[in-house]
Amino acid sequence: MDGDPVDFVGTVLSGMVSLTKIMPDGRTQMVAMLRQGNFLGHPYRAQTSYNAVASTPVVMCGFRREPFEKLLRKIPGLGQGLLEQSSKELDAAREWMLLLGRKTAREKVASFLIIFAREKVAQHPSLMQKRMHLDMPYTRAEMGDYLGLSLETVSRQLSALKNDGIVDPDGKRGVTVLNYAALLSETGDDADGGWLA
Amino acid sequence: MDGDPVDFVGTVLSGMVSLTKIMPDGRTQMVAMLRQGNFLGHPYRAQTSYNAVASTPVVMCGFRREPFEKLLRKIPGLGQGLLEQSSKELDAAREWMLLLGRKTAREKVASFLIIFAREKVAQHPSLMQKRMHLDMPYTRAEMGDYLGLSLETVSRQLSALKNDGIVDPDGKRGVTVLNYAALLSETGDDADGGWLA
DNA sequence: CGGTATGTTGACGAAGGTCAAGTAGGGTGG
DNA sequence: CCACCCTACTTGACCTTCGTCAACATACCG
Structure with missing residues (x-):
């Protein structure tokens, strides 16, 4: 279209x-x-x-x-x-705009994941403590277009977050959040992320 | 505030x-x-x-x-x-968002200047062919905050545009546009810049 | 005339982009 | 059911761009 x-x-x-x-x-x-x-x-x-x-x-x-x-x-x-x-x-x-202009690649990727995680937590608050599986509707290239990054950088940052035990990308579009609080702290925002419901 | x-x-x-x-x-x-x-x-x-x-x-x-x-x-x-x-x-x-996510420093600075130049041209279309003086209400640091750049990079890009004979920064806040068409082509947008009036 | 704001320029380094090779699924046709 | 292919993904090597730090210039203000 x-x-x-x-x-x-x-x-x-x-x-x-x-x-x-x-x-x-x-x-x-x-x-x-x-x-x-x-x-x-x-x-x-x-x-x-x-x-x-x-x-x-x-x-x-x-x-x-x-x-x-x-x-x-x-x-x-x-x-x-x-x-x-x-x-x-x-x-x-x-x-x-703040994300695009001022955040690092890692912060961008974390912020992106938090959008989906936050939504799920809003539905099931108990999930916040547990591992939480997300189904991303985007490819790495699309995430890159969203975040103003190359697809390679997105991939690398996801790998880095995985190495740090914060998330676990599985399958093509799946991501399991292992530590919500840690992910949140990687966004660069303060606690509530400046996101208004 | x-x-x-x-x-x-x-x-x-x-x-x-x-x-x-x-x-x-x-x-x-x-x-x-x-x-x-x-x-x-x-x-x-x-x-x-x-x-x-x-x-x-x-x-x-x-x-x-x-x-x-x-x-x-x-x-x-x-x-x-x-x-x-x-x-x-x-x-x-x-x-x-497109500017912040995908444009180069030079394109960002050119796009920023074009905003003010475009406005002046809208008022006095004849100006487009001539040298056109702009009074920017911003310091380099503020431009940087607008463009997602450091103030040094803003300064360097302005100097570069000056070397290329496209603009002439004068005084603290003044910029003279020497070649509107060239400046426009440095924005990375196509002719009308995707800007709707 | 000195002091503070702002701007310029240079040297350097780090972050991220580009290019390229290799891997892993998932679907299709044999 | 398997071989193949296509797409998406990962990872590495290298290089460009931009940020950082620092020195210096300029201008404005008391």
Whole structure:
């Protein structure tokens, strides 16, 4: 899925969609991970300059832009919800800017893993003490595009975290977190990671 | 100005405000440049984790959060405007993510200068052909925090661009753009820079 | 006139990118 | 069921880029 003039908005019902930006020479940066409930596309703005990539099978609920904007005008709560979500994404984007601009490779990889681990802990708090298996929907190359690293560096950092007994990459996409607290401390953030729920 | 629970929102009337994120060990990343008309603070969200820094003398029009949210509910157009602006800032943040994650130091500095030059060109299109003087509101260190670079690297890249006859840094905060087209081509973006107005 | 902020430049080192070789699964066709 | 292949992953060697440390220059301010 490609495209400049996007005449389409929608919410993700299931699966995971990534937005990426690409430079003329091919350098790629992922700029958003959209999950269940997230909104794709800008109301009131016809142009965007992203590419959307489905990292897993995705089901979306889509609208064409114009009818949707009409709907927006009719139902005030809708706009409020979108504003809230947009604010949240803006926060996430800025958190990611700190990561891209200032974190080391190790901190970047740890931060990436923590995103998924944190989510699982939120569902099952007891998991925090135990080994916790994560299924990453990304290849090393995609992680690299997310973190502003080469895929080799991602691989090396995962190996290093494994040597330190913090995680255990298994299989192609699996990662077992052996020590959540240690992983958290490798992110460079302070305890709660500056992540607001 | 510091602070977690922010009970305050407002728009910038004049001057320039920067939002920064800081890691526990002091590493700093600027995450937004707010100019005239930009909105500061999240309606519907009490917590943020930024620091706001005025780079120039600033005049703001502020509200406490609760009355403002009431106002929001009364005036539907207000919410729409905020949503549009939030979308714009999200786009800008993502553009910046590409810069932070994937651009070289030279491309970063050129992109930074182009932001200010582009704005001036938008006002006076004829300037594009001529030498164009910019007044940067930032020190080298602040530029570095914006670009995810050390201040020394910023300084070196400016010197390099000067040697190449593309810009001429003069005085402390002044930069004269000698060749707009060349500067643009140093950003790594394609012609229109992926920047939407 | 000295003092403090900011900026420049050089020397050096470390982090991470690039290139290249080799490994491990997982799926497909024989 | 096995051989093969393709893709993803790992690891090593090397090199580039950028950060760090330090010395010095410049400018602004009292």
